[in-house]
Amino acid sequence: MTPETRQPPRSGSINHPIFRSRLFFKFIIPYIFLIVTxxxxxxWxxxxxxxEALDAELSRRLVGVADLVARTxxxxxxxxxxxxxxxxxxxRLIxxxxxKIxxxxxxxxxxxxxxxxxxxxDSDGTQAIGEENLFLQIDSYELDQVWSGRTVSSVLYRGRDGRFYKAGYAPxxxxxxxxxxxxxxxxxxDFMQIVGRVRRQFIGITLASGGCILLISFLLSRSMIRPIQILTAATEQLGNEGNYPQVDLKxxxxxxxxGRHFNRMIAQIRTKDALLRRMYDEERARADILEGYSQTLLKSIPSGVLGVNLKGEITSCNPAAENILGLSSSALLDRPVQGALGACSPLEKIIMSTVTTGSETAWEEFPIEDPSGGKRWIGAMASPIRDxxxxxxxxxxxxADxxxxxxxxxxxxLKRQMALLGELSAGMAHEIRNPLAAIQALGELLSRRVKGMAYLRDEKEKIDSAEGDLEELSRDLVAEIRHLNRFVTEFLTYARMPLFRFEKTDLPEIIDAxxxxxxxSGTPERIVVEKRFPEHFPAVSVDPLEFRRVLLNLIQNAxxxxxxxGKLRIEAEIVPPHLVLRISDTGPGIPAxxxxxxxxxxxxxxxxxxGLGLxxxxxxxxxxxxxxxxxxxEGKGTTFIVQIRLEESERETTLETDRSQGNRLFPGQTPG
Structure with missing residues (x-):
């Protein structure tokens, strides 16, 4: 008999005692527990x-009576x-x-x-005047309230006759x-005895109700659990491949x-199972097509692509990667990245950084040695792959290459440099031509004055005047020559930057110099110089002469x-990982x-x-x-900001010093 021709399970074919059914206990016990609870x-x-309500009302009335007595x-x-x-x-009057009360x-x-x-x-006359009332000692807390001016009631207490009593007090x-x-x-x-009697009756009613509910639940569960057992057995058969059981619950x-919905569901499952198998076959064929398309697309990409797993092993590569790396796929696939990329070793660090950190590595460019002996530039980035x-x-x-x-x-x-050179040449020609024209004019004027002095040898006063003019012309001539010399020197400095000699330097000393x-000759009296440096300033790695040239130019401009x-302010601070130096003035500012x-x-x-200083x-x-x-x-002043990146050792020294001193970066300021 095939699975399709199996008979559905009948209710009589399943013989599970009702008392052994876990469903029975799950059905009965919660209901009983819930109802009893x-x-x-x-x-309760x-x-x-x-x-509580009766006690509160009684307390209120007792306190009221006590207060009435106190006022009466x-x-x-x-x-x-x-x-x-x-x-x-x-x-007797009292x-x-x-x-009456x-x-x-x-x-x-x-x-x-x-x-x-x-x-x-004592209103009932059981105690004489002056006799100590021992029962009052029980309510010592309430009496303390009374002697402090408050009205209060006691808790319920049982008397010698077995009855409950309550007392109210007032000052x-x-x-x-x-x-x-x-x-x-x-x-x-007396109502407490009534409450206790009603409580006992309520407990009896609760127990009787629980017994009735237990009997009714048992009778109802018999007619409910057996069909569920039949459905359970059919559901267990459904787990077998190709088995679609039916149930008969009349x-x-x-x-x-x-039961009828279950049979309808089984029929739908059979139909949808066949549909899912057909769809699975279609999707499998489509996945094969997409995989082939992906491989074609990967092969057509001009950039190199490498895929690695979490172990760092290369799992895929495209032809462009083979061409750029100069390695075949057989030399790359299933091999660790370390050592497999040959001359392109910087790419290993980029890939492994992404594998270990799980974050994207930004685009980096680096040179590699070409097999022909030249140099090639490679740009690369890496991203994590997630499921x-x-x-x-x-x-x-x-x-990419x-x-x-x-x-x-x-x-x-190179073209930009040539254009800049043309611009510099034009500027240089202009700057040189002006002093040369002035020198030429001064030289011609000096020549004419010398010739004129030959005709004034006999006139002493005119000769003295001519000599003064010659001295002034000579000074102007020397000034123009110095200006031209300074310009040529600064131009050579800009065009042919000297070799820098970096060394650990004390920055405050350079600023003072x-x-x-x-x-x-010192700053004018009405110019205030203010300096602010960190208390423990680290030595920085700079070229002291060239760095002083920069500071000198900025301070002169200020x-x-x-x-x-006005005020000249020079301040330095450490903003890891940089040294920041600010030179501020209170001048007119720079026009937009x-x-x-x-x-x-x-x-x-x-x-x-x-025009070459800055x-x-x-x-x-x-x-x-x-x-x-x-x-x-404009109208407020200008601040020039010099920012230099500190070396790692300098940053660590700064942080350690700051921690050990427990100071902020600017503990104070040093007046200039």
């Missing part, structure tokens, strides 16, 4: 709420009562008032007492608001509907911008139209300036691996 909690909440009894009469006055008219409020007893718990007045004050006695009102709490209730759940399963590297691009960039750079050179009055020309060669706004300074800082920028605001 609900009844118990409901009863009801009795607790009722007891005349304190002057009470203070006159002494032990043995039980037969006096005053005592008892008569208390009796007792009868009206239906309390058990009303008694007045002093601070030593001794009876002053009795004289005309001076002084507490002279306490008022106690006691009442029997019922007209929900379980019968469930559908986001888990890392490997990495892929994309790289940038040799032609680099050659083109070199050609463009630059200040001294900028103002040999002093010229300030004029005769000139700001993009500041660092251009030969651009100057100063008379007699060469250009040379910016180039020196750039050769130090840093940057020279500025911030300016």
């Amino acid at each position: 609900v009844f118990s909690l409901s009863g 909440l009801f009795f607790s709420s009722a007891s 009894v005349n304190p002057a009469f009470l203070m006159r009562i002494e032990p043995g006055d039980e037969d006096t008219s005053l005592y 008892l008569e008032d208390l009796g 007792r009868e009206a409020t239906r309390v058990k007893d009303i008694h007045l007492f002093d601070r030593e718990n001794r009876v002053i007045v 009795l004050k004289d005309s001076q608001e002084e507490i002279i006695a306490g008022v106690g009102v006691e009442v029997g709490v 019922r007209r209730d929900e379980l019968g509907d469930l 559908q759940r986001g888990r890392e399963i490997g990495a892929t590297a994309v790289f 940038l040799t032609e691009v680099k050659n083109l960039q070199d050609e463009i750079a 630059a200040l001294s050179l900028a103002a040999p 002093l010229q911008a300030i004029g005769t009055e 139209a000139q700001r993009d020309k500041i660092f251009r060669p030969f651009f100057t706004t100063k008379r007699g300036g060469t 250009a040379i300074s910016e180039r020196i800082i750039r050769e130090h691996g840093g940057s020279l920028t500025f911030e300016t605001k």
